[in-house]
Amino acid sequence: MIELFGYLLSGVTVGFIYTLVGLGFTVIYNSSGIINFSQGEFVMAGGMSTVFLIYAGLPLGVSFVLAIMITSMIGILLYKLISFSRDSSQISLIILTLGFAIFLRGLAQIIFDKQLHTMPSFVGEGAFEIFETTISYQAVLIIIVASTIVVSLYLFFQKTKTGQAMVAASNNVDAAKLMGINIKKILMLNFAISAVIASIGGILLTPITSTNYEVGIMLGLKGFCAAIIGGLGTPFGAVAGGLVLGILESLVAGYVSSEYKDAVAFVVLLAILFFMPGGIFGNLKSQRV
Amino acid sequence: MEDNILKIENLSCNYSQIIALENISLEINKGEIVSLIGANGAGKTTLLRTISALNKPKNGKIFFENKDITKLDSDKRVGLGIAQVPEGRGLFTILSVEQNLKLGAYSRKEKDLTKELEYVYDKFPILREKKDDYAGTLSGGQQQMVAVGRALMSKPKLLLLDEPSMGLAPIIVEEIFDVITTLRDIGTTIFVVEQNAFLALSISDRAYVLENGRVAISGRSKEMLNDSRVKEAYLGA
Numbered sequence: 001m002i003e004l005f006g007y008l009l010s011g012v013t014v015g016f017i018y019t020l021v022g023l024g025f026t027v028i029y030n031s032s033g034i035i036n037f038s039q040g041e042f043v044m045a046g047g048m049s050t051v052f053l054i055y056a057g058l059p060l061g062v063s064f065v066l067a068i069m070i071t072s073m074i075g076i077l078l079y080k081l082i083s084f085s086r087d088s089s090q091i092s093l094i095i096l097t098l099g100f101a102i103f104l105r106g107l108a109q110i111i112f113d114k115q116l117h118t119m120p121s122f123v124g125e126g127a128f129e130i131f132e133t134t135i136s137y138q139a140v141l142i143i144i145v146a147s148t149i150v151v152s153l154y155l156f157f158q159k160t161k162t163g164q165a166m167v168a169a170s171n172n173v174d175a176a177k178l179m180g181i182n183i184k185k186i187l188m189l190n191f192a193i194s195a196v197i198a199s200i201g202g203i204l205l206t207p208i209t210s211t212n213y214e215v216g217i218m219l220g221l222k223g224f225c226a227a228i229i230g231g232l233g234t235p236f237g238a239v240a241g242g243l244v245l246g247i248l249e250s251l252v253a254g255y256v257s258s259e260y261k262d263a264v265a266f267v268v269l270l271a272i273l274f275f276m277p278g279g280i281f282g283n284l285k286s287q288r289v
Numbered sequence: 290m291e292d293n294i295l296k297i298e299n300l301s302c303n304y305s306q307i308i309a310l311e312n313i314s315l316e317i318n319k320g321e322i323v324s325l326i327g328a329n330g331a332g333k334t335t336l337l338r339t340i341s342a343l344n345k346p347k348n349g350k351i352f353f354e355n356k357d358i359t360k361l362d363s364d365k366r367v368g369l370g371i372a373q374v375p376e377g378r379g380l381f382t383i384l385s386v387e388q389n390l391k392l393g394a395y396s397r398k399e400k401d402l403t404k405e406l407e408y409v410y411d412k413f414p415i416l417r418e419k420k421d422d423y424a425g426t427l428s429g430g431q432q433q434m435v436a437v438g439r440a441l442m443s444k445p446k447l448l449l450l451d452e453p454s455m456g457l458a459p460i461i462v463e464e465i466f467d468v469i470t471t472l473r474d475i476g477t478t479i480f481v482v483e484q485n486a487f488l489a490l491s492i493s494d495r496a497y498v499l500e501n502g503r504v505a506i507s508g509r510s511k512e513m514l515n516d517s518r519v520k521e522a523y524l525g526a
Contacts, residue, residue: 161395168381168392174343175379180367180396180443 006133007254008247013139013208015246016146020201021223022230022238023153024194030170030233031190034093038078038101039198040220041108045071046199047211048108051117060122068199074104075195079188101216108213121207142204149197150239157235166190198223218262225265229272231279240280244268293355294319294447294478295340300349302332302339302502309335311502313349317447322470322479324489324510326523327499333482334376336499337449340480341373342366353447367396370446374453378436382425386416389424389435393442402442409438412468430461437465441472448472450481454488466492486523490514498523 021043028036049070053063078100082093123137157163169176169186177183201219202211209215226245230237245265253261272279295317302310310332317323327333338344340351342363350359353369361369372393381389390409394402410417413434419427424435433453440448450469454462462485470492472479483489490496490510498506498519506518513519 164384164388164392165395167384171381171383172379175375175381176392177343177363178341178367178373178375178379179392179439180364181392182362182364 002132003254004251005131007250009130009133009135009139011247011250012243013135013142013246014249015243016142017201017205017219017242018222018226018245019239019242020146020149020197020204021219022226022242023150023235024198024201025224025227026233026235026238027190027194027197029227031166031187032082032093033090034082034097035224035232036078036191036194037094037098037220037224038104038216039194039223040216040218041101041104042071042075042195042198042216043202043205043219043223044108044211044213044216045074045104045195046202047206047215048112048117048202048213049199050203051119051206051211052112054119060120064203067203068196071195071199071202072192075191075193076188078195079191083184083187101220105213105216112213114213116210116212117206118210119206136208138204138207142208145200145204149200150235153193153197153235162186162189222265225269228269229279231281234279234281237279237281244280292319293317294353295480296352296355297340298350298352300336300339300351301347302335302344303347304335304344309502310339310346313499313502313504315497315504315507317478317480319478320473320476321495322473322481322493324493324496325480325482325499326484326486326489326496327505329484331499332502333499334451335502337373337375337451337480337482340366340449341371364396367443370443371449372440372443372445372447373449374433374436374440374451376451376455378432380424380432380435380439382423384424385421386424386427386435387420390416390420390439390442393439396443405442405444409441412441412471413438413464430457430465433457433461433465437468445477447478447480450479452482452484454483454485462488486519487514490519 021039024039024042025036028034046067049067050063053066054060078097081096081100085093085096121138123141127134127136128140157167165176165181166186166189168179169181169183173183222245226241227238229244230239230241245268248268249261249264252264293316297313297315300310300313313336325333325336335344339346342361346359350357352358353371358366358369381392390406391402394405415431416434416438419431424432427435437453453465469479481489481493490513493510495508496510496513497504506516
């Protein structure tokens with residue numbers, strides 16, 4: 001029982017990171033219909049920039065803010081590339097994001113290096129003890145920050161004028177234009193928000209798992225799985241998908257073997273695509289229409 | 290000089306290779322209700338989409354209040370006071386009725402929209418009851434009311450309506466057109482596209498008939514009701 005509780009805790013922690021990456025996919029997919037395969041590289045950019053800003057002697061807080069800003073600029077750059085070639089087919093644009101990911105990985109190798117890097121936990125190295133299991137301060141921080149982001153995103157989309165405009169633009173582009181919504185601005189904002197969420201994920205995760213130039217490949221794929229498992233395009237789906245994936249991984253690693261951990265995501269993904277092609281919350285979306 | 294609010298000069302438009310509009314010129318004066326009739330595929334929707342900048346014209350110019358708006362994006366045109374109820378209503382189906390209405394006022398600066406919402410709810414009382422329902426769950430008539438109400442939220446100077454009667458029961462059509470005709474009292478100019486030619490001619494001051502992307506006939510609606518060509522082709526008499 002105690003073991004199980006421990007696995008669940010660490011599963012939820014990782015799950016929230018997958019959730020953040022998955023939400024990034026959802027935000028861009030909803031607004032543009034594009035699956036952004038450089039989402040994982042946004043996560044890497046967040047973590048790596050922070051590490052190197054700290055190496056450069058900047059205080060932690062400043063490094064976070066700068067890293068988030070750098071990543072959002074990268075997101076905006078990707079938007080510019082996509083809008084520059086907006087007459088291309090959806091598939092070409094998706095491949096463009098794939099190319100952009102490879103470019104970012106290469107760039108990270110050149111600007112930074114190929115080593116594994118870590119940074120000190122921002123809340124100290126200690127841990128809480130609950131029911132004879134321990135959970136590190138950093139893991140608690142991940143859970144708090146990630147759930148805060150989820151809730152604030154929800155409030156932003158539901159309660160603010162700009163958020164509503166973003167939902168409207170994803171629901172019906174032409175009608176959104178007829179409301180006087182500047183679609184280009186909204187799209188750019190979507191890419192920026194998506195990059196910000198991903199970079200925060202990268203920063204939060206680095207003290208626990210370390211980071212390097214190619215950490216985004218696996219994280220991007222896991223986040224993609226999370227988004228698909230929950231039902232692509234539904235924000236709640238990304239949350240549920242991320243948590244389910246994190247917990248399953250942790251259980252498999254604990255009870256079976258940590259060698260199989262990475263396979264879990266893809267096995268679950270295949271199962272979902274075979275048996276529930278819409279994802280867990282896929283039906284919810286179609287019911288509302 | 291005529292006191293026109295919208296003036297279109299020699300407008301041409303292609304819709305993938307096919308010529309959708311050819312050399313269209315027309316004028317709409319302040320406070321008028323003008324209708325545009327024509328068969329399916331005559332280019333009616335293309336013309337409205339071009340006025341709202343959802344389509345790009347190939348040639349020609351569009352003036353709004355004597356200002357050349359041909360190069361302006363759709364959001365800028367909404368800001369000037371051009372609203373449209375698009376073909377098929379274009380509702381935000383995953384948002385509530387009230388959220389849809391509020392988005393109608395997106396181009397306006399005001400934070401407090403109570404007055405505008407009340408205005409729409411007074412025009413279409415059923416929407417007050419349904420304000421928290423998802424727009425996608427409403428009946429066709431109620432959806433059309435949301436679409437019209439949403440367009441009114443921006444307090445437009447010029448309201449473009451694309452087939453507001455499409456697919457609706459006669460009693461609902463009557464209710465919606467009653468509201469549309471009262472908009473003239475608050476100074477809104479209306480340009481309505483209709484397949485139901487009799488309905489369109491009975492409520493409008495002037496009308497244009499579109500055939501194969503060209504203006505075939507134009508004139509005062511009352512006279513057109515008696516025009517033999519119009520009667521034969523569009524009124525089924």
